[in-house]
Each structure stands twice: as C-alpha cells, then as structure tokens.
Amino acid sequence: MLAARLWARQRALPRRVGFSTAALPHTSLNPVTEQDVAHFSKFLAPNSIISTLSPNPCAPDELETYNNDWIGRFHGQSTTVLKPKTTQEVSEILKWCNDHRIAVVPQGGNTGLVGGSVPVNNELILSLANMNKVRSFDPISGILVADAGCILQSLTDYVAPHNHIMPVDLGAKGSCQIGGNVATNAGGLRLLRYGSLHGTVLGLEVVLPDGRILDQLTTLRKDNTGYDLKQLFIGAEGTLGVITGVSILTPPAPQASNNVILALPTFDNVLPLYQTVKRQLSEILSAFEFIDRTAYDLAVKHGQGRALSEEDTKGAECFVLVETSGGRREHDEEKLNDLLELLLSADKPLINTGVLSQSPAQFISLWALREGVTEAVSKEGKAYKYDISVPLSSFKEVVDNTREHLRSKGLLHDKAVKYVLGYGHVGDGNLHLNIVADAYLPEIENALEPYIYEVVAAHRGSISAEHGIGAMKTHALPYSKSAISIELMKKIKQVFDPRGIMNPGKVLE
Ligand SMILES: Cc1cc2nc3c(=O)[nH]c(=O)nc-3n(C[C@H](O)[C@H](O)[C@H](O)COP(=O)(O)OP(=O)(O)OC[C@H]3O[C@@H](n4cnc5c(N)ncnc54)[C@H](O)[C@@H]3O)c2cc1C
Incomplete structure (x- = not known):
C-alpha cells in the first residue's frame, strides 16, 4: 500500500x-x-x-x-x-x-x-531558513552564538561594527547559512589565515534523529572533557543530526587589507612564487588563490569583477590573487610593494605583471574575479565539479591530463565538453577542477569517473577537499578512506541514527 x-x-x-x-x-x-x-x-x-x-x-x-x-x-x-x-x-x-x-x-x-x-x-x-537570529555576541572575546539558519553574509555584517570578521568566507556567502557551513566543514577563502571550522567552532546545538537535543553550545575556548562530540557533526553533511545553533570564534578585523593580482607566464612559476610570497609577506599573507587562464577568461566573459587590461594579461598562462591582512596600512603596502619590486626585478621574473588594488572598490573587484569563477562556470554551461586535494606541483598536470583524456575519448568539442579549467586555494592544496559541458551526459560522466578519482588516489590526495561527499561521491569514498575508516563511519552513523532517517544516500552508500 x-x-x-x-x-x-x-x-x-x-x-x-x-x-x-x-x-x-x-x-x-x-x-x-x-x-x-x-x-x-x-x-x-x-x-x-x-x-x-x-x-x-x-x-x-x-x-x-x-x-x-x-x-x-x-x-x-x-x-x-x-x-x-x-x-x-x-x-x-x-x-x-x-x-x-x-x-x-x-x-x-x-x-x-x-x-x-x-x-x-x-x-x-x-x-533552517526561519532560524535566523543571533543569540549573543561578546565583543571582548569575539565569540558569536547564532541560530544555524543565519546567512553567512548577515553574520559578517553583524560582527563588522564590532571590528570582527567571520573566520569563514566564500563566494556563496549571500545565500549559504552558518549551519550549512558547519555541516559541510566549508573551507573557503580565509582558511589559510584562520584555519578550519574544526578549530573555530567552539560549540554546537544539535537535534538528534530521535528528537533529543544535544546542547554543546559552549563558549569555552578550552574544554578537555573527553570525546569532543561536536567535531563529528562538523562535515557530517546532515547525516547525524540537525545543527540548530553554532558558537564560533570570530577574529578581530584586520586594520588593513590589500590585494594584488599577479599574471604569470607559466604555471611552473606558481610554486616558487608561493614560496617567495610566503617568505616576503610572512604574517600578513591571508590568501593565495590560483586561477588558470580559462577560468580567468570565463570570469571576465560573465562580468565577474573588472577585467585587467589587455597589456596586463598578455602572455599570461595563469593568475594568482594575493591578499594581505595586517595591522598597519603603510607597513603592509610597503611590504607588498617590496614584493612586487623583487618579483619584477629578478633576472628571470616569476611574473609578467602585478595589478595592485588602489581603493576599496578595486579590492572588491579583484576578489570578484576569483570568487566569481564558480558563478561564471554555472552561467557557461553544466559543470562537473571536482574539488580535490593533490600536491600543488601537480595542479596543472591534473587539469591538462583531464583535458587530454576527454579529447582522446572524442568528447572535447562544442556539443560535449567546452572547457576544462582549474582554480582554487593554492595555500590549502585544494584544486577546483571544473569540466564545463553543454549538458550533463552519461558519456561525459563515464569518461570522468573513475578516471579523476584514480588520479587523486595515485597522488594519495582527497576526492573532496571542501565540498563534501553528498550524493555525488558516495561510491568514490573508498578512493580516499580506508575500509576500516568507512566501517567506523558506518558504526558512528548507526549509533546516532539507527533508523537511517538522516539524509539517506549521502556520504555513506
Ligand atoms: C558560488 C559558490 C561558491 C562556493 N565556494 C565555496 C568555497 O570556497 N568553499 C567551500 O567549502 N564551499 C564552497 N561552496 C559550496 C557551498 O557554498 C558550501 O558547501 C556551504 O557551506 C553550504 O552551505 P548551505 O547553507 O548552502 O548548505 P546546503 O547546501 O543547504 O547543505 C549542504 C549540506 O549540509 C547539510 N546541512 C545544511 N544545513 C544543515 C544543518 N543546519 N544541520 C545539519 N545539516 C545541514 C545538508 O543536508 C547538506 O548535506 C560554494 C558554493 C557556491 C554556489
């Protein structure tokens, strides 16, 4: 019946x-x-x-x-x-x-x-959209307690007058909720500086599948009292319970932020550049983001941020966005200028050119070029998105090999795959490999999987650096997790959700 x-x-x-x-x-x-x-x-x-x-x-x-x-x-x-x-x-x-x-x-x-x-x-x-209230904020400690349905941007706006920022920031901030961020253990653009949500989330309120309320909404910085249960819900993607409240540590807002886009003649320069930038900027470096040429061109095509001049982009194979966040504008600007001078005056310069933001509007516009890639890709067509962790040195090889692999299958043309591109958080070893097609087609999926997962496994990488497993990658979990890990994950699921009502078909098959 x-x-x-x-x-x-x-x-x-x-x-x-x-x-x-x-x-x-x-x-x-x-x-x-x-x-x-x-x-x-x-x-x-x-x-x-x-x-x-x-x-x-x-x-x-x-x-x-x-x-x-x-x-x-x-x-x-x-x-x-x-x-x-x-x-x-x-x-x-x-x-x-x-x-x-x-x-x-x-x-x-x-x-x-x-x-x-x-x-x-x-x-x-x-x-959770109707659970959208801030419960408390302590401007001294920076600890924010909020309903899980609060939109990330609204929390950013809430703490801003108190000179604090959210420790997590991502392109979807205008729509995603803090509960969703915690449930996916979202990484985003500030991870390099402020670490992952496993560190910044201090407490959670969670409704368990049987309706019991697990109140771990502590605002303590230190609490060494046995198993840290909240960690299990961070990144569980709604398979263990519903997060209803989040206590999170918000860092003080930097007094000065700058950014610069660097155009590189070849991908081979990304790693030496990263080393140089880290050494020169040290404590003020807050983001080091990579965009390949295809990703940049798509962002520009779909009006994300203001395009650099033709001269600035001539001969550039890829771009890097560097952000600094520090305590004194003059000091940080001096450091950035010294860096640019060093880079441009080298015998074999690592960069062709660098475009430094000169105003808050330009700062936003440069960021939009990087943040807008996801949106540009979705405007261009149907995207197969793989957010993988592989060694930084293989970013380009993975993108190029995937393109060649699709070409060898006869799938790289107008009616099938239009673009293969890479961008991501170099500082975190996270590559977003996107394959943009006209439509979602089984033959494209069959060509991509398990191909990409095998490449990741060969590098001992991760099949999901930040987006999670969801429904898309349950079958691929063994590429990144051992049989014992998966067995223990299933046991944990059984403890919290013995009837299997929470988000079935996600994370675990
Ligand atoms: C333009 C764009 C840029 C992005 N950039 C990034 C990025 O840089 N880094 C990154 O990590 N991700 C990124 N994402 C992916 C996405 O925004 C994040 O995964 C985000 O954290 C999801 O939050 P959400 O509120 O939309 O959750 P949803 O999409 O609604 O849900 C995501 C998962 O969490 C579960 N969930 C949601 N809320 C709760 C809750 N309260 N309790 C329990 N489970 C819950 C859902 O069941 C689901 O499994 C991006 C997405 C877009 C569209």
Whole structure:
C-alpha cells in the first residue's frame, strides 16, 4: 500500500531530467503522508509548512527551489518542506519522523555543490531558513552564538561594527547559512589565515534523529572533557543530526587589507612564487588563490569583477590573487610593494605583471574575479565539479591530463565538453577542477569517473577537499578512506541514527 502511494506521488510531481537521482537506499523508510502533515500543523505555524499534502496544498513549482540543487544536477521529488522557527520545533519534527521512519534532508542555503542538500527521492526537507537570529555576541572575546539558519553574509555584517570578521568566507556567502557551513566543514577563502571550522567552532546545538537535543553550545575556548562530540557533526553533511545553533570564534578585523593580482607566464612559476610570497609577506599573507587562464577568461566573459587590461594579461598562462591582512596600512603596502619590486626585478621574473588594488572598490573587484569563477562556470554551461586535494606541483598536470583524456575519448568539442579549467586555494592544496559541458551526459560522466578519482588516489590526495561527499561521491569514498575508516563511519552513523532517517544516500552508500 505504501509503495503504491509513494509511486503515485512521484508521478504527480514534475520530474526533471537528472541522471543523478537515485532510489532511496533504505527501503524501510516511509514517504510523508497527509496524516504526517496534519500532525506537523499542530505545532508549526501555517507559513512554516509548504506541502502538496496539506489541506491548503502548495503549487508543485513552489517546491522547485528546495528540490533542485545550485548547479542543476541533482533533483529530488519531495512533497513537503518544513521551516521550523525554534529548536523545540525541530525536535518535535525529528521525533515524529524517527518514530514513523520518515527520511529527512536538512537544508541550509542550498548552495552545496555535491547534491547533499536535496532529496534523492521524496524525503521531507527540513529548511533552517526561519532560524535566523543571533543569540549573543561578546565583543571582548569575539565569540558569536547564532541560530544555524543565519546567512553567512548577515553574520559578517553583524560582527563588522564590532571590528570582527567571520573566520569563514566564500563566494556563496549571500545565500549559504552558518549551519550549512558547519555541516559541510566549508573551507573557503580565509582558511589559510584562520584555519578550519574544526578549530573555530567552539560549540554546537544539535537535534538528534530521535528528537533529543544535544546542547554543546559552549563558549569555552578550552574544554578537555573527553570525546569532543561536536567535531563529528562538523562535515557530517546532515547525516547525524540537525545543527540548530553554532558558537564560533570570530577574529578581530584586520586594520588593513590589500590585494594584488599577479599574471604569470607559466604555471611552473606558481610554486616558487608561493614560496617567495610566503617568505616576503610572512604574517600578513591571508590568501593565495590560483586561477588558470580559462577560468580567468570565463570570469571576465560573465562580468565577474573588472577585467585587467589587455597589456596586463598578455602572455599570461595563469593568475594568482594575493591578499594581505595586517595591522598597519603603510607597513603592509610597503611590504607588498617590496614584493612586487623583487618579483619584477629578478633576472628571470616569476611574473609578467602585478595589478595592485588602489581603493576599496578595486579590492572588491579583484576578489570578484576569483570568487566569481564558480558563478561564471554555472552561467557557461553544466559543470562537473571536482574539488580535490593533490600536491600543488601537480595542479596543472591534473587539469591538462583531464583535458587530454576527454579529447582522446572524442568528447572535447562544442556539443560535449567546452572547457576544462582549474582554480582554487593554492595555500590549502585544494584544486577546483571544473569540466564545463553543454549538458550533463552519461558519456561525459563515464569518461570522468573513475578516471579523476584514480588520479587523486595515485597522488594519495582527497576526492573532496571542501565540498563534501553528498550524493555525488558516495561510491568514490573508498578512493580516499580506508575500509576500516568507512566501517567506523558506518558504526558512528548507526549509533546516532539507527533508523537511517538522516539524509539517506549521502556520504555513506
Ligand atoms: C558560488 C559558490 C561558491 C562556493 N565556494 C565555496 C568555497 O570556497 N568553499 C567551500 O567549502 N564551499 C564552497 N561552496 C559550496 C557551498 O557554498 C558550501 O558547501 C556551504 O557551506 C553550504 O552551505 P548551505 O547553507 O548552502 O548548505 P546546503 O547546501 O543547504 O547543505 C549542504 C549540506 O549540509 C547539510 N546541512 C545544511 N544545513 C544543515 C544543518 N543546519 N544541520 C545539519 N545539516 C545541514 C545538508 O543536508 C547538506 O548535506 C560554494 C558554493 C557556491 C554556489
């Protein structure tokens, strides 16, 4: 009976073409019913329920933004989105779902790039968007406690008047939520300077799958009292519980920030350049970001930031954006100028030229060239995105070899793959390898996988440096994790979520 009802609902919803949608791995899980929605309406406000199953059903297209992911590759068919406003409401939802074996997908800003934030089938979507209040901020310690649904940009704006910044920053900051950042252990543009969220997150409030509230929302800098459970939820991608509150250490805002884009004649110069920049700028270096020529050209083509002059980009094979954050503008500018002088006056200069920002607007514009690559790629076509960790010295080789591999398969032409490009956080050893195609096609995916994962494994790298596993890479986990690691991960999942209701089909197969 249940199976028949589930099938009928799937047919009623628009089904987009998306080859990645899979069957729910846990056949024992149930779909949401009218009775479930009637139960939720007893304790949720009417505007916290968007469902085709409620007495006032929503139009199916109202569910579109929740069912489809940012890159348009993963598509769910959920009938119901709940948007609780309190931790208690989240607790009641999860308790009901656990008792009735209903699968739940926690959703933040839905900017994830590995299909983790949308259902693989018709799971219930639990959106944190209505939990968006700052709970407290201590300007002395810089410790911020906020609801998980706060948008990263709004938290940045909140702490700015107190001369603090968020320790994490990424291109999706206008939409992604702090809970989503923690759930994906987002890296981003400031990791080089402020470290990962495993260090800056001080405490979490998490609703466990059975509805119990795990209150670890401490604001302590030091707490050595046995197992640090919060670490398990950082990067768990919603498979162990729903994060509802985050306590995070925000660093003091730098008194001066500068940036410069350096145009390099050859990729071979990136590593020696990194060494020189680190040595010369030492404590004020806060970002060292790499963009290859194709990525730069696409960013410019799609209006991300202001293009450098033709003269500045002539003969450049790639670009590096260097940011400094320090305590005194004159001191930092002097250091940057000394660096540029040194680079340009060398017998065999590592760079062709450097464009230094001269105003806050130019600072933003130079950053936009780098931050805007993700958006430019999505405007250009359908992107296969691999965020991998490989030795810095092999960044270019990996991009070039992938391009040649696709060419050898006859897939590098206008009707299939248009661009193969690389960019990323050199300082963190993280390469974003993007393959931009006209459409998502099985033959392209088959050519890319397991090819790319085998390349990563050969370098003893990671198949996911920051975006996570989501639904996209569950099958590829063994390329980066040993059998023992995966066995222990499954046991941990079993301890927290014995009924398997939390984000099924994500992280673990
Ligand atoms: C333009 C652009 C630039 C990006 N740049 C970067 C970058 O530099 N570095 C980087 O790491 N990522 C980057 N990303 C990827 C993405 O923005 C991050 O993964 C981000 O942290 C996701 O946050 P979100 O709120 O959108 O989460 P969602 O996409 O909604 O969810 C992501 C995962 O977290 C889970 N989740 C969300 N909220 C919760 C919660 N409260 N409790 C439990 N689980 C939850 C979801 O179930 C899902 O598995 C970028 C994305 C875009 C579109």
